[in-house]
Amino acid sequence: MKKFNVYTCVLAAAMMTYSCKPDMDLNNPQELSIDTYYKTPAQLEAAVIPAYQALIGKVQGGYARSFYYELLAPGDDFNHTFKWEPMYQDTYNTPSSDGMASGSWKDMWNGIFAANMAIDRINAFTGHIDDKQKSRLLGEAHFLRGLLYMHLVMLFGETVPLIKTPVKSNADYYPTNSKPGEIYALIISDFQQAADLLPLRSDMYSNAAFIGRATKGAAQSYLAKAYMYRPILEVGKPAEFAKAQEQLKKVIDSKEYSLVNNFRDNSLEATENNPESVFEIQLHNGPGWLGDDMSDSWRWQEIGIYDGTGGAWWNLAPNKKTYNEFEPGDPRKYMTLFCDNGAYYTQIDGKVTNYAYWMAHLATNKDLYGTRKYCPDKQVADFDNGINDRLLRYADVLLLYAECLNEAGDAASAKQYINMVRQRANLVVPSEQPQLWYQHSPGTIPGVDGLLAKDTTINGIRLNNIKNIIQHERFVEFCGEYQRYFDLLRWGMADPKWLEPLKAIGWTPKAMYYPFPQAELDNNKNLTGNAMNH
Template sequence: MKNIFKKAAAVGITLSVITISCKKSALDTVNPNAQTTETFWKTSDDAVKGINAVYGSLIIDGSYMRFTPVVQNTRGDDCVSNSPWDQIYNMGKFNMASSGDGVLFSWTAYYQGILRANEVLQYVPAITMDDALKTRVLGQAYFLRGLFYFHLADFYKNVPMPLTPAESSADYFAKQVPQDQVWQQVISDFTKAKDMLPISYTSLNSVDNQIGRATKGAAMAYLGKTYLFIKDYTNASTQFKAVIDQGTYSLMPNYYDNFFLNAENNQESVFEVQFSRDAGGTDLGWGGDPSSGWGRTSARAVTFGAASFGFGDVQPSTALYNEFLQEKTTAGAVDPRLDVTMYYNKPGEKLYGVSFATAYAGSSSLNALWCHKYENGDTGQTNEYDWRSGINERLMRYADVLLMYAECLNELGNTTQAYSYIQQVRSRVGLPDLATTKPGMSQAQMRDQLAHERFLEFGLEGHRFDDIRRWGWLQDATKLAMLKARDPEFNSYVPGREYLPIPLTEIQTNANVTQNTTY
């Protein structure tokens, strides 16, 4: 999969040139050095290069290189931000301006990816090539387009939804559609993808057999997650159970192995974004047309990195730390996920080879909490200031499938059956049998238990705010008061701010788009 991104930059430049095909006048001349839709989409190699470029939109700034993790994490009560940059500082305080880069970065990145996916879906079907390879390429395009629209609906709510490349200037101004219509398109794309994608690529003797490409299991898991977001628990349950029954995935014995370089693309990973310090150039991919100097690295580690070692723009919350201390393991120890999730001042703690107590002696940071997940402090690096991390971002883990399936069971009235799926996740870290410690929970009690389990299992992984919003906590006075007590950033929340503003540039350019309420 790392090889996908070695080729993606160059083909991305090509695809940005061939976006529009207009009628030629008598005065038009053809530049023999520039590819167009008529000259590019001819061979199976073109098809693979095209889908590689779609993957390339996952590793630019507005996507998973930096700003998608910022958007996802800062708004949950598992994280806080004291960043000096207002585009991060205000994100978790529900105070983003429509004119800011922070709301524009992800918008731009995802529509770039959608454009590229639409081109693949438009032009690859006419290419004469191996049918099985063509099916896999198209399946990946459907999956990635579904993922991009998933994020747009999740971040911005009602958005434009182009499904084909623009053919004229009139097509530039796509109409904004309601969120529920976007969710239905996401469901359609993931459904098509699951029927076209293989369970694995490792046995394929083909040009697209890299580990890391979208699989049938990834499509089913995201399809289930989409159904879960719209509260269709029956269909969500069906998809999650299909992933479980497929038998491809299992929990890693060591929780630590899901967040660092040592065990990427492991048995728990359903889908992850591939980063590498060894692919491409050394420049960061800030978006727009790719440069030949771009690397394939992530800036998450330096952005979330501890003060003096990184920028410290995002930190774990005290609420998350305290919740880890609520329950001991069967051996009487602290939940081991705490130390994997965050750095804090405990005996023997080190950051990038330096004693925590020594690094922050006499500083307010001595009692601070800092992110550990996705940091390079365990690799021998002395700091994160070169901005170049090769750690893959795990978007979907099997643990998430298990807990989402348990949630569906509970919502469908099968609370007793939910216990065993939750316990698989608890047992991995040595926590006692929930059926023994909390037998016979009601549906409402199990909802709260699942919220606790997800809080600890997925801290700093960008799931928490999505959970809070879909559970209706922002509209529940008691739950909202709890969030405000745990995380003062929620004191500035007002209804409607659970979504980001539509970027001002889009509002000014496209008369078919209206701003979200309260902005």
């Protein structure tokens, strides 16, 4: 999927206005509409593509740009820098007029509309289509609708509208709020149907054109994640660990996935869609950077290398707490951050720069760091790059499974899966920059029992039990991968101590979600905003 075209004009064409035409019964056979499209299997294939594209963000509301601010900034691990004042996403005071939140709202709804249309048209298709193809397409559409709704609820809360069918009349453009639990039920149902309908990764990827598409393992993994995210998706309800554990075991037992030896392979363009990838956003840097290339990422420019280096903007950055979370001897620190004793960065003019250079050219915020993960070590000619965001890795499956086992009282088994991730972190990385010590020597972080024996306290959390160790391991393993804020929220709904790191930087329960865009509320009088709108 890395290179296939993710654009379609079908929905736009189907909603063209006719107000300027004379009042005559004319029919243009070349004009696309809902009634004249979706007539062949190839057109059904095209129908699911806009839902994938929505996650990238055609109006820059997805992973191409907005999401790395909206999903990272509210956590305790990233801060906005002096380069962006004011930036609201980490202040818990985002106004309803904020353009970034509005863009994400639009992109996610565009994707849901596309997924609804695809589900409707595939189910209604009466032509000849292979049963496996039809099942796969339906599975993809259900998976994408579930994932898009999951993002919407994580951002805006569970009272966003519930829309399960294509728009059929003007009244459908003005839905009301959903009721508590309705969207969580839809997300679960969509991922369940996708898990039943989609093929295994090995089957899907046997066709090179389908590499990167949703698979059975992706649907099972996200179904498990939804069960564990229930305190966020259906506020006041507990996580469903036993159900999640069942799905995660299916993914593990499938033998479709494995940890790659090189941790850094999970953030390089050359090693995308590797055996550890369960689902990732397929990004591609084309010839342009604004307007004509909407499948790329601005991440390196905006949150990557320090200001003063290669013209970078450096608007959002990992903070000192994040830097301190890594244990001594953990190579992941240097594969995640641009920091002291870490990787070098090469500017487009060929100048090789290091930490001393960055600090000498940085005006302020010298207690923040660069983001190396998903960012190139060499400056590219334009603002964007095509490194895929790995939304769900097998390491996540293993740590979520360990969490479920621990919740079930099986701490001994949980240790095994945590150790798999920690042991991989210690492996030598021969492909790394030669000055980095772990290019020729292994890391030295201990296994779980060794960590328990050390009884270490990191950032105020004593690592003397499995839950606290899982918290720590998820922090360092997935730093910069959009997990931290939502981990703290879901744990905090059950045990308020996990909300303390957020409260210390200004978070309140009211600020759990971003406000509904004011333009949407102005346009739709049937819709009421969330707590942040009041």
